Amino acid sequence: MCGILCSVTFSSGEPVDDNALNAQLESLRKANAERGPDSSVWYHTRVEAKDPMHRNVDIACYSSVLHLRGDTVTRQPLVSADGNILCFNGEIFEGLDINKHENDASKLFGLLNASGSDDIAKVLGSVEGCYAFVFYHNSSKRLFFGRDPLGRRSLLLHIPVTSNDSLVITSVGGSDVPQMSFEEVCTDAIMCLDLMTNTRSTNLPSSAFAIPLSEVPRKLESRVFTRIPKLNVSWTETEPQIQTIDDQILPSHALHGLTSQFIQTLEESVRLRVKDIPYQADGNIARVAILFSGGIDCTVIALLADRHVPPSEPIDLLNVAFENPRKLRNQSQTGKMKAGQNSTTQKVVDPYAVPDRESGLEELDELRTLCPGRIWNFVEVNVDFEEARSAQKKVLALMYPRQTVMDLSLALALYFASRGKGRVLNPETRQSATYISTARVILSGLGADELLGGYGRHRTAYQIGGWSKVIDELQLDLDRIPTRNLGRDDRVISSHGKETRYPFLSIPFVSFAAGLPVQVKIDPRLPLGCGEKMILRLAAARLGLKSASTRKKRAMQFGSRSARMEGDQKGHLLVDAES
Numbered sequence: 001m002c003g004i005l006c007s008v009t010f011s012s013g014e015p016v017d018d019n020a021l022n023a024q025l026e027s028l029r030k031a032n033a034e035r036g037p038d039s040s041v042w043y044h045t046r047v048e049a050k051d052p053m054h055r056n057v058d059i060a061c062y063s064s065v066l067h068l069r070g071d072t073v074t075r076q077p078l079v080s081a082d083g084n085i086l087c088f089n090g091e092i093f094e095g096l097d098i099n100k101h102e103n104d105a106s107k108l109f110g111l112l113n114a115s116g117s118d119d120i121a122k123v124l125g126s127v128e129g130c131y132a133f134v135f136y137h138n139s140s141k142r143l144f145f146g147r148d149p150l151g152r153r154s155l156l157l158h159i160p161v162t163s164n165d166s167l168v169i170t171s172v173g174g175s176d177v178p179q180m181s182f183e184e185v186c187t188d189a190i191m192c193l194d195l196m197t198n199t200r201s202t203n204l205p206s207s208a209f210a211i212p213l214s215e216v217p218r219k220l221e222s223r224v225f226t227r228i229p230k231l232n233v234s235w236t237e238t239e240p241q242i243q244t245i246d247d248q249i250l251p252s253h254a255l256h257g258l259t260s261q262f263i264q265t266l267e268e269s270v271r272l273r274v275k276d277i278p279y280q281a282d283g284n285i286a287r288v289a290i291l292f293s294g295g296i297d298c299t300v301i302a303l304l305a306d307r308h309v310p311p312s313e314p315i316d317l318l319n320v321a322f323e324n325p326r327k328l329r330n331q332s333q334t335g336k337m338k339a340g341q342n343s344t345t346q347k348v349v350d351p352y353a354v355p356d357r358e359s360g361l362e363e364l365d366e367l368r369t370l371c372p373g374r375i376w377n378f379v380e381v382n383v384d385f386e387e388a389r390s391a392q393k394k395v396l397a398l399m400y401p402r403q404t405v406m407d408l409s410l411a412l413a414l415y416f417a418s419r420g421k422g423r424v425l426n427p428e429t430r431q432s433a434t435y436i437s438t439a440r441v442i443l444s445g446l447g448a449d450e451l452l453g454g455y456g457r458h459r460t461a462y463q464i465g466g467w468s469k470v471i472d473e474l475q476l477d478l479d480r481i482p483t484r485n486l487g488r489d490d491r492v493i494s495s496h497g498k499e500t501r502y503p504f505l506s507i508p509f510v511s512f513a514a515g516l517p518v519q520v521k522i523d524p525r526l527p528l529g530c531g532e533k534m535i536l537r538l539a540a541a542r543l544g545l546k547s548a549s550t551r552k553k554r555a556m557q558f559g560s561r562s563a564r565m566e567g568d569q570k571g572h573l574l575v576d577a578e579s
C-alpha cells in the first residue's frame with residue numbers, strides 16, 4: 001500500500017524556525033515510507049501570493065509506492081507539465097479501462113488533468129476501488145483530497161490551530177507528533193482547499209485564523225460508484241425460507257436463483273481483486289494471501305480466489321493465534337477442578353490451539369478436498385504474550401486516532417496476521433518449517449456480517465422490534481462501514497508494505513446485498529449457524545463448503561484470543577485509561 005503525506009504551509013516569506021515542523025514531518029514520512037517499499041519521493045511547490053499583503057503557500061507532497069499495477073513501478077507524486085500533482089494510494093478496479101501493463105494512478109491522473117476543477121468529484125465518481133488521494137489542480141490553485149465512499153483506505157487530516165502551523169494530510173499518524181492532532185478524512189464528500197481566493201493576509205491576527213477548506217459533494221448524476229446505496233426495506237411475514245437437515249443447509253425453491261446471482265457478484269469482485277498482480281522475482285511464490293480464520297466469510301473468499309489465481313501458484317492462508325495467559329490460567333484451573341483439586345497430573349495445553357486455529361485447520365481440509373491441485377500454505381502465525389506486549393506501542397501508533405481496548409485487540413490480530421511470519425506444515429512430509437508470506441495482496445472476509453446480518457445484535461433487534469428493527473440495525477451497519485474499522489485496519493496492515501482488499505466491500509457487491517430483501521439475509525427465527533448470513537450459507541453449501549456453511553460466527557479478537565490477555569478490560573475504554 002502506498003503512503004501519502006502532504007503539508008500545506010502558509011508562509012509570510014520571513015524566515016521562520018520550522019525545525020519542530022520538520023521533525024514531525026520526518027516522523028510521519030518514516031511511517032508512510034513503510035507502506036510503500038518500491039519508491040519514495042518528495043515534491044515541493046509554491047503558490048505565490050497575489051500581492052505582498054498576502055502569504056505564499058508552500059505545498060510539500062510525499063508518496064511512497066507499493067507497486068501493484070503495471071509492468072514497472074510508477075513513481076509518485078505524479079506531476080504534469082502544467083503543474084498538477086497527484087498522490088494516489090489504492091486501486092481502481094472498475095470504471096476505467098486499465099490493461100495489465102498499465103498503471104491505474106497514471107490513467108486517473110490523465111483524466112483529472114483533462115478535467116476542469118469543477119469536475120474532479122465527477123471523475124472520481126466514475127471509478128470504483130479502494131483509494132485515498134491528494135490532487136493539486138494548478139490552474140485553479142485548489143487542492144483536493146479524499147477517500148473512496150466506503151473508506152477502504154486511510155487518510156488523516158490535521159487542521160492548523162495557529163497561523164504558524166501547517167495543514168497536514170497523511171495516510172498514517174504516529175506517536176511522535178505531539179503537536180498534531182489527526183482526524184479521519186470524511187468519506188461523504190471530496191475535500192477542497194482553495195488556495196487562490198483564500199491565500200491569507202500576512203497581518204491577520206492568529207485569532208482570525210481560518211482555513212479555506214470546503215466539501216465538494218460527490219456528483220450523483222448517472223454514476224454508480226459515488227454513494228453507498230440504501231437498504232431494501234420491504235419484508236413479508238412468511239415461513240422461514242431455509243432449513244437445516246442433518247447439518248445440511250437447504251434453500252426454498254425461491255432462493256435458488258438469488259444464490260446463483262450472489263455467487264456471481266461476489267466471484268466477480270474476487271476476480272477483479274486477484275487479477276493483474278505483478279509477479280515478484282521468484283515466479284512461484286504466492287501473490288495472494290487470505291486472512292484466514294476458517295470462518296465462513298473468508299473461506300468462501302478463498303474458494304472463489306482459487307478459481308482466478310493460476311492453478312500452479314500457491315495461495316497463503318494467514319491464521320493468527322495468541323498465547324493468552326488469562327485464558328490459559330482459566331483453562332488450567334478448569335482442568336485441575338475436573339481432575340480433582342489435589343491432582344498433580346495436568347494436561348499440557350497448546351497455547352495456540354485457539355478457536356480460529358481449529359476452524360482454520362478444518363476449513364483447510366475442506367479447501368484441499370475441493371481444490372486438490374492447489375498448494376494452500378496454511379501459515380500458523382503464533383504470537384507469544386511477550387511479543388504481543390512489545391508490539392503494543394507500535395500498533396497503538398499505527399491505529400491512532402482510534403484508541404480503545406477493542407481497537408487494540410483487533411489491530412494486534414491484524415498486525416501479526418498480515419505480517420505473515422509463521423510456520424507451515426508440509427502435508428506430505430509432515431514437517432513444519434518457518435515461513436514468511438511475501439504476498440503483497442491480502443484478501444479479507446470483512447463486510448459480510450454488516451451486509452448480511454451476521455451479528456448477534458441483529459437477532460436481538462428482531463426480539464425487540466421485529467423485522468423493521470432488524471432493517472434499522474442493518475441500515476446502521478451499512479451507514480457506518482466507512483467510519484468503523486477500515487481506516488484503522490489499513491493503517492495497521494499497510495505498515496508491512498501489503499495491501500488488503502475486501503471482496504464483500506466492492507460497491508457492486510454492496511449494492512447487490514443492500515437490494516436483497518431482509519429475509520434472504522437473516523432469519524432470526526432459525527437457529528445459530530443457519531439463520532445469520534443465510535444467503536452466504538446457501539452459497540457456501542452450493543460451492544461444496546459443507547462444514548463452512550453451518551459454522552457459527554466468532555469475532556476475530558475472541559477467535560484468535562487477542563482480547564483480554566491480562567485483565568478483563570472493557571472494550572470501549574481508551575487503552576491509556578485502562579493501564
Ligand SMILES: Nc1ncnc2c1ncn2[C@@H]1O[C@H](COP(=O)(O)OP(=O)(O)OP(=O)(O)O)[C@@H](O)[C@H]1O
Binds near residue numbers: 320321356559
Ligand atoms: N484468527 C484470524 N486469523 C487471520 N485472519 C482472521 C482471523 N480472524 C478473522 N480474520 C479475518 O478477518 C475477517 C473478518 O472476521 P470475521 O470473524 O467477521 O469473519 P470470518 O471469521 O471469516 O467469519 P465469521 O464472521 O462467520 O466468524 C475474516 O474473514 C478474516 O479475513
Ligand SMILES: NC(=O)CC[C@H](N)C(=O)O
Binds near residue numbers: 067069089090092104
Ligand atoms: N499500493 C498502492 O496504493 C498502489 C498504487 C497504484 N495502484 C500502483 O500500483 O502503482
